[in-house]
Amino acid sequence: MSPRVLVLRAPGTNCDAETAHAFQMAGSSPSVVHLNRWLESPTRIADHEILCLPGGFSYGDDVAAGRIFANQLRHHLADALAEFREAGKLILGICNGFQVLIKSGLLDNDGPEGPTSTLDWNASGRFIDRWVHLEADSSRCVFLSGIERMYLPIAHAEGRFATKDSSTLEKLANSGQLVLRYVPNEGNPGEMNSASGDYNPNGAAGDVAGMTDTSGRVFGLMPHPERFVDRTQHPQWTRLPESKDGDEGAGLAIFKNAVRYFD
Numbered sequence: 001m002s003p004r005v006l007v008l009r010a011p012g013t014n015c016d017a018e019t020a021h022a023f024q025m026a027g028s029s030p031s032v033v034h035l036n037r038w039l040e041s042p043t044r045i046a047d048h049e050i051l052c053l054p055g056g057f058s059y060g061d062d063v064a065a066g067r068i069f070a071n072q073l074r075h076h077l078a079d080a081l082a083e084f085r086e087a088g089k090l091i092l093g094i095c096n097g098f099q100v101l102i103k104s105g106l107l108d109n110d111g112p113e114g115p116t117s118t119l120d121w122n123a124s125g126r127f128i129d130r131w132v133h134l135e136a137d138s139s140r141c142v143f144l145s146g147i148e149r150m151y152l153p154i155a156h157a158e159g160r161f162a163t164k165d166s167s168t169l170e171k172l173a174n175s176g177q178l179v180l181r182y183v184p185n186e187g188n189p190g191e192m193n194s195a196s197g198d199y200n201p202n203g204a205a206g207d208v209a210g211m212t213d214t215s216g217r218v219f220g221l222m223p224h225p226e227r228f229v230d231r232t233q234h235p236q237w238t239r240l241p242e243s244k245d246g247d248e249g250a251g252l253a254i255f256k257n258a259v260r261y262f263d
């Protein structure tokens with residue numbers, strides 16, 4: 001069965017079309033829906049198998065990036081989302097979508113005080129737009145199945161993963177939730193040669209670039225896999241040797257994993 005994918009946009013989202021395109025390339029027919037339409041009819045999500053929150057500047061990053069979108073989910077759609085998760089379906093959050101997921105408590109234990117981890121301002125205090133090397137723990141998360149390393153672009157101001165305290169970081173690591181990390185370049189020519197210390201672009205605790213919930217079916221990441229689905233999107237593609245994946249960019253595997261999960 002080809003899963004029905006809902007790409008959810010809000011005012012200020014700007015990666016919805018590219019994200020829908022990536023899901024299309026992966027073999028599904030996504031629909032892009034505005035959050036206000038879902039708020040009018042909370043049960044409409046039941047007709048879908050994959051929910052994706054794309055990147056962008058929802059509500060102008062007002063208060064904090066992803067905060068208002070997250071509050072809409074927490075306060076108005078919590079029951080519909082709980083039902084969706086309990087039905088064994090998939091949720092993906094990319095960049096601003098990751099900020100929304102983490103702030104809505106969908107990734108972390110959501111006790112009375114709210115989530116114990118967050119995405120804060122980059123250590124540099126600046127918006128960062130570059131490519132990064134990543135290492136994945138493919139065993140814990142549906143979206144990362146079979147993926148070991150990826151080279152993907154990032155573009156964010158508030159991407160620094162942070163936890164309440166060091167024991168929380170340890171707890172999340174021990175539960176296998178910190179499944180995607182920034183790592184140094186292994187020496188691939190033509191790709192950003194991150195000097196040691198520079199490979200973690202935003203100062204993220206534990207070098208964390210992405211995390212899953214305990215089920216492995218809800219996943220958020222700061223890098224943009226939808227911006228590297230074709231090899232010509234690689235900044236040095238004309239100089240690269242033919243890749244083993246043919247014309248595909250590394251990010252496409254994440255969308256394919258999600259779609260194949262419902263085979």
Ligand SMILES: NC(=O)CC[C@H](N)C(=O)O
Binds near residue numbers: 094097
């Ligand atoms: N590309 C994005 O989704 C950006 C996320 C958010 N607006 C930030 O700057 O941190």
